[in-house]
Amino acid sequence: MITALAAAILLQGQPALDIEPQSTPRVVAALSQEVVEIRSDFAGAEIILFGAVTNMQAEDDLVIVVRGPEADLRVMRKERTFGIWINRAPVRFEDVPSYYSVASTRPLSDVGGFSALRREGIGLQHLRLSAPESERTEIRLGVEVTVSEIGEDIIEYRDAISRNRRRDALFAETTTGVQMLEGGLFRANVALPPATPVGDYEADVYLFRNGNAVAAGTVTLEVRKAGLERVIYNFAHTHGWLYGLVAVALALLFGWGAAAIFSRR
């Protein structure tokens, strides 16, 4: 890792010698691991995101956002019917990240302005959770706005997604997660919980100056099943019929095998 850091500094050393010394900051980042493998003993993982910023000023802030693969979700509200809680009122959300974590050098509200954070979708408050089927666009006072057909309720539904994911540590926000080291170097820990879904992840590092993102760098991460877990999962999903036959055959083998072994004693 140290050599990688050194390489990053060397690379970034070049533009510092160029003609425009102060104006354009740049961010480079790397991960301690670019592939996380889920094997039979997987119980979560912690990887380190590190890098360097050139032309960083004293008041600048760094924000790191890690986003997992997106999937559609259905959120249902439980309502009591005949004394029993039943799932009702489904709302379909599209392209919800399955993993989303934010780490920053200071609280997000101190780092960037509302619109800057909203534009980039930085922070659980600003993460875009859209339910297109329950939305329509209207022209109000000459401006096109998105209106939810279920009104204020949509906020509760969005909160429910965030709450649910935070419970499994799949959504996280820490204001102290990014550690600044000397000479524009930084590092942050990215915690992947046991429930981490497989897929392609993207980590964005934003440099904030005066409330706006002035530079950004991106690294990618892949989480995948490996070894026997991968073989079994793929087998189940590509050859379901054959998988079922194998499952039945194994069960018969064990059932009869045990009976044979124990009756011989």
Next chain:
Amino acid sequence: MQIYLPIAEISVNIFLLLGLGLGIGFLSGMFGVGGGFLMTPLLIFIGIPPAVAVSTEANQIVASSSSGALAHWRRKTLDIKMGLLLLVGGASGSIAGVQLFSFLRSLGQIDLIISLCYVGFLGIIGGLMFIESVGAVLRRNRARHASQPVSKRRKRRLIDRLPFKTRFPASGLYLSVIPPIIIGFFVGTLAAIMGVGGGFIMVPAMIYILRMPTSVVVGTSLFQILFVTALTTFLQSAQNQTVDIVLALLLIVGGVIGAQFGARAGRHVKAEELRIALALMVLAVCTKLGWDLVATPADLFAILPLREGGH
């Protein structure tokens, strides 16, 4: 030691799973029950997704019923003709059940239906078992064998008026083919939705509705359960991809060993007291599931994936 289950996609303690298999296997060996009706709720309690718990449990029942079915086959203590008719009903019931399962899952109601089925059946079975075993203990303590001669004369019932009658030589019955098919269908549907073998419904139905002699009831029931759960495992794998083979193997290993010890232990203990204990356990699981249905949930919102396993 944690193990990551590839289909359930969660990490579970391996000794917990082996222990569950052993414990439920022990009980099923001792009482001659399948154990599916206890195992599936317990798997759900420890966090296995209900869809995976139900399908995987069907796979485990294939193993636990296979040795018994083989033994009865060798001793010829089963009615193959009746078993085949039950199987015809059971196979269609299993196919219907798997479709119903997929449909309910698409509505986001599968967890509710599984819980409701369990509360209903566990409540009835546990209650009846409790009353019956307490009664048996009381009778034994009074040491009065009031053995009333059971009337052998059969009343002509609705079931005897149904068409398509045929002979069942092994059971000594002359009966319509419709009741066995309907019973098989019902049990097959339950097997697919609840992840049970259905012996706890099949055996009473065979004795009280079909009036089969008890000597062939258990063998025939096991024969039907073996094939229906095998079919359910196969169909759930093919259609819903919800059978977790790693979870199934852990439960099977614990289960087959536990069942052997349970069968041995069962010969040396007082059956009635243990039946009371089993009844109380069944009622406890029923109460827990029932409570979860009526208690105000910690989170009023449920998040359901739309494309299952579509990574």
